[in-house]
Amino acid sequence: MEKAHDVLIRNLGEHTALADDDMAEIRALTFMLRDFAPNEDFIRQGDEPEHSALVVSGMVARYHLLGSGRRQYLAFHLTGDLPDAQGLFIEQMDHGLSALGPASVAFIPHRELFIAFRRRPTFALAVWRETLLDAAIFREAITNNSARPMQARMAHLFCELFYRARAAQLVRGNRCRMPISLAQLGETLGMAIATVNRTLADLRRSGAMDLRDGELVVLKWRELQRLGDFSAAYLYLKRQSPPLA
Amino acid sequence: MEKAHDVLIRNLGEHTALADDDMAEIRALTFMLRDFAPNEDFIRQGDEPEHSALVVSGMVARYHLLGSGRRQYLAFHLTGDLPDAQGLFIEQMDHGLSALGPASVAFIPHRELFIAFRRRPTFALAVWRETLLDAAIFREAITNNSARPMQARMAHLFCELFYRARAAQLVRGNRCRMPISLAQLGETLGMAIATVNRTLADLRRSGAMDLRDGELVVLKWRELQRLGDFSAAYLYLKRQSPPLA
DNA sequence: CGAATAGTTGAAGCCGGTCAAATGGTGTGG
DNA sequence: CCACACCATTTGACCGGCTTCAACTATTCG
Numbered sequence: 001m002e003k004a005h006d007v008l009i010r011n012l013g014e015h016t017a018l019a020d021d022d023m024a025e026i027r028a029l030t031f032m033l034r035d036f037a038p039n040e041d042f043i044r045q046g047d048e049p050e051h052s053a054l055v056v057s058g059m060v061a062r063y064h065l066l067g068s069g070r071r072q073y074l075a076f077h078l079t080g081d082l083p084d085a086q087g088l089f090i091e092q093m094d095h096g097l098s099a100l101g102p103a104s105v106a107f108i109p110h111r112e113l114f115i116a117f118r119r120r121p122t123f124a125l126a127v128w129r130e131t132l133l134d135a136a137i138f139r140e141a142i143t144n145n146s147a148r149p150m151q152a153r154m155a156h157l158f159c160e161l162f163y164r165a166r167a168a169q170l171v172r173g174n175r176c177r178m179p180i181s182l183a184q185l186g187e188t189l190g191m192a193i194a195t196v197n198r199t200l201a202d203l204r205r206s207g208a209m210d211l212r213d214g215e216l217v218v219l220k221w222r223e224l225q226r227l228g229d230f231s232a233a234y235l236y237l238k239r240q241s242p243p244l245a
Numbered sequence: 246m247e248k249a250h251d252v253l254i255r256n257l258g259e260h261t262a263l264a265d266d267d268m269a270e271i272r273a274l275t276f277m278l279r280d281f282a283p284n285e286d287f288i289r290q291g292d293e294p295e296h297s298a299l300v301v302s303g304m305v306a307r308y309h310l311l312g313s314g315r316r317q318y319l320a321f322h323l324t325g326d327l328p329d330a331q332g333l334f335i336e337q338m339d340h341g342l343s344a345l346g347p348a349s350v351a352f353i354p355h356r357e358l359f360i361a362f363r364r365r366p367t368f369a370l371a372v373w374r375e376t377l378l379d380a381a382i383f384r385e386a387i388t389n390n391s392a393r394p395m396q397a398r399m400a401h402l403f404c405e406l407f408y409r410a411r412a413a414q415l416v417r418g419n420r421c422r423m424p425i426s427l428a429q430l431g432e433t434l435g436m437a438i439a440t441v442n443r444t445l446a447d448l449r450r451s452g453a454m455d456l457r458d459g460e461l462v463v464l465k466w467r468e469l470q471r472l473g474d475f476s477a478a479y480l481y482l483k484r485q486s487p488p489l490a
Numbered sequence: 491c492g493a494a495t496a497g498t499t500g501a502a503g504c505c506g507g508t509c510a511a512a513t514g515g516t517g518t519g520g
Numbered sequence: 521c522c523a524c525a526c527c528a529t530t531t532g533a534c535c536g537g538c539t540t541c542a543a544c545t546a547t548t549c550g
Contacts, residue, residue, distance in 0.1 A: 064388040067474040072388040086377045089370075094381055094479035121366065125334075128373050132331045135376065136339055138383035143309040143317040146390040146435030150538085182497065190391030192539050197498060229312040234339035395506080427529065437507050442530060491550100498545070505538085513530070520523080 004031040004056045004106040011080030014167065015133075016126035025120045029113070031106040036099035038179065043097040049087040051107035055079055058103025059179060063187070064095050073188040075137055076100065076161060076180075078168045085131050088113065101179030101214065136234045145190045148229060150199045153189050155228030158209055162218050163232050178216035203227070249276040249301045249351040256325030259412065260378075261371035270365045274358070276351040281344035283424065288342040294332040296352035300324055303348025304424060308432070309340050318433040320382055321345065321406060321425075323413045330376045333358065346424025346459065381479045390435045393474060395444045398434050400473030403454055407463050408477055423461040448472070 005027045012018060018026075033056065036042055043049060045065055053060075060077040062084075074095060077083040083097055088110055099105075117124035137160070144156050165176040180188075186196045204210050208224040210217045218224055225231075250272045257263060263271075278301065281287055288294060290310055298305075305322040307329075319340060322328040328342055333355055344350075362369035382405070389401050410421040425433075431441045449455050453469040455462045463469055470476075 062384075064384065064392075066388065066392055070392050072392040074384050074387055086380055089374050089377050090381070091481055092478060095384060118366070121363070124369075128376075129334050131373075131377060131380065132334050135331055135380040135383060136335070138380060138387060139307075139309065139319050139340060141387045142319055142383060142390060143311065145387060147309075147311055147315050147317040147432075181495095187392075193497090194499085194540080195538060198538095201498085233337060236336055426527095438529085439508080439531085440506055443506095446530085493548100493550085495548080496546085498543100500543085501541090503538105503540085504536105506535105507537090508535080509533090511530100511532085513528100515528085516526085518523100518525085520521100 004033060004054060005029070007056055007080050008054055008082075011168070012123075012126040012130070015129050016122065018122065018126065019120075022120045022123050022126075025116045025123060029108050029116060031108055033104060033106050035104045036102065038101050039098055041096055041098045042105060043084060043087075043093060045093055045096045047093045047096075048091060049084065049093060050110050052082060052087060052110060052113060053084050053097065054106040054108065055081045055083060056104045056106050059100040059177070060097060060103055060105065061100050061184070062095050062097050071187050072190075073184060075134065075141065076188075078161075078165055078170060080168050082127065082130050085127055086134070088127075100184070101177065133235070140234050150189075150191060150195060151202055152227060152229050153191075154185070154196075154199050155203060155208070155224055156230050157185075157189060157228075158203075158211070158216060158218075159225055159228045159230035160235075162216060162221075162224075163230075163235060165216075167235075174219065174221075175215055175217045177214060178211060179214040249278060249299060250274070252301055252325050253299055253327075256413070257368075257371040257375070260374050261367065263371065264365075264367065267365045267368050267371075270361045270368060274353050274361060276353060278349060278351050280349045281347065283346050284343055286341055286343045287350060288329060288332075288338060290338055290341045292338045292341075293336060294329065294338060295355050297327060297332060297355060297358060298329050298342065299351040299353065300326045300328060301349045301351050304345040304422070305342060305348055305350065306345050306429075307340050307342050316432050317435075318429060320379065320386070321433075323406075323410055323415060325413050327372065327375050330372055331379070333372075345429070346422065378480070385479050395434075395436060395440060396447055397472060397474050398436075399430070399441075399444050400448060400453070400469055401475050402430075402434060402473075403448075403456070403461060403463075404470055404473045404475035405480070407461060407466075407469075408475075408480060410461075412480075419464065419466075420460055420462045422459060423456060424459040 009018065009023050009026055055077050057079055060083050062074045064072045064074060066072065087093060144153050148156060161178065162176065165171050170176050182193055182196045186193045200211060206223065206227065208220045208227060210219065254263065254268050254271055300322050302324055305328050307319045309317045309319060311317065332338060389398050393401060406423065407421065410416050415421050427438050427441045431438045445456060451468065451472065453465045453472060
């Protein structure tokens with residue numbers, strides 16, 4: 001079992017060259033590990049957090065709650081991600097976080113992080129980069145949900161998740177865990193459940209991918225990419241993984 | 246005429262306490278000022294920028310171009326904004342920037358910025374904050390375009406722009422410049438031009454606001470806020486402006 | 491075994507997209 | 521000064537895709 005510190009170091013190392021002193025600083029941080037059940041909230045809209053979260057295993061979601069009561073998922077996070085790094089500078093959370101499937105999350109005190117930033121500016125820059133990658137993913141989500149037809153929209157989401165899962169070494173062969181319900185997909189992509197189901201059925205029928213029992217299987221990567229109008233360029237903030245196919 | 250340096254200092258000062266040395270460092274930066282005509286591009290998707298932009302006057306837009314040729318606007322920027330601060334860490338731009346109306350933009354070499362960051366960490370944190378505010382705006386756009394009905398969607402956009410314009414001291418009385426066409430509104434909110442027009446007509450009829458001749462007039466702020474399900478909480482990264490009504 | 495939840499499928503209706511045409515303002519050139 | 525072209529806006533009519541609603545199935549868990 002990889003330790004929480006190592007998960008963070010590996011992820012930041014994807015885009016930033018960390019010196020030994022940087023890693024030592026990270027290892028000296030306090031990580032409070034907690035396990036969460038599926039769909040359990042652990043940060044709520046309106047909270048004023050004093051810790052940053054690190055996904056150690058499982059999948060984590062960020063979401064808005066609207067005045068109408070409706071829920072909108074904003075992003076999903078995998079092992080190694082810092083899903084609320086922006087909380088370091090925000091007085092009040094504008095969105096909540098919850099576990100998707102079972103997940104374990106480490107919490108790091110803001111105070112310690114700021115001290116570490118001062119001592120190791122490279123570490124601060126690395127976390128900054130993480131927040132910028134986040135922003136690039138948000139931008140793509142705006143475009144995806146606003147301008148792409150339903151099938152492409154869904155295909156694009158799975159392309160992104162599969163690509164990121166691969167970078168996080170969570171893909172075995174051509175499959176990875178993806179514990180997300182149809183209702184949640186609908187609240188992510190802005191479509192009704194019935195449409196989610198029918199669109200997913202179309203994708204299955206295309207032979208490019210399957211999603212079943214909380215597992216995503218990509219059978220024809222290039223085809224899925226084509227259907228989703230997906231180009232990984234916006235994720236290249238990270239060092240590029242070896243080409244996928 | 247406020248100088249470019251002062252515009253930046255004022256904007257960063259909204260959320261970060263800058264020491265005299267920070268301001269001196271900012272004033273020492275090279276600002277290359279350029280004027281742009283309406284709808285002129287100045288950074289293109291795919292570029293590898295070596296300068297950061299600062300909006301000195303006018304309005305600036307960020308947009309994606311899709312494989313289908315369709316355009317999706319991602320965000321609008323006002324005087325004082327750093328619309329591509331994330332370019333500091335991104336090898337390749339995932340989106341383009343253009344002027345909306347006539348605009349003047351200052352360009353600052355990345356090299357100088359990194360040196361200034363090293364000398365004045367507070368300056369770096371202030372720019373980081375700017376990028377996080379950006380991200381909060383992106384998140385809200387995802388929700389807006391995915392989960393809100395047409396009228397609320399449009400009302401929300403104008404609430405945000407008016408609120409930010411006010412913070413940037415661009416509001417005179419109850420109006421501010423807003424040089425955006427119906428077509429561009431459609432490419433922002435993900436609706437067809439015909440729908441944009443009809444929705445805008447509804448908003449006019451409600452008496453809450455008007456948009457005409459490139460100028461936004463807010464007649465009933467509370468009502469507009471209600472129609473748009475708008476809460477400024479996600480912008481509170483900035484010091485809160487005095488309440489609006 | 492029964493209740494609850496997730497997924498699947500069908501039918502109906504409407505919202506918003508698409509297409510087309512008319513209006514109005516602006517700037518250019520005759 | 522008028523004629524014309526061009527562009528943004530406005531409005532109407534049609535149509536299709538998506539939402540809504542409902543029923544049914546499958547699976548899980550008490």
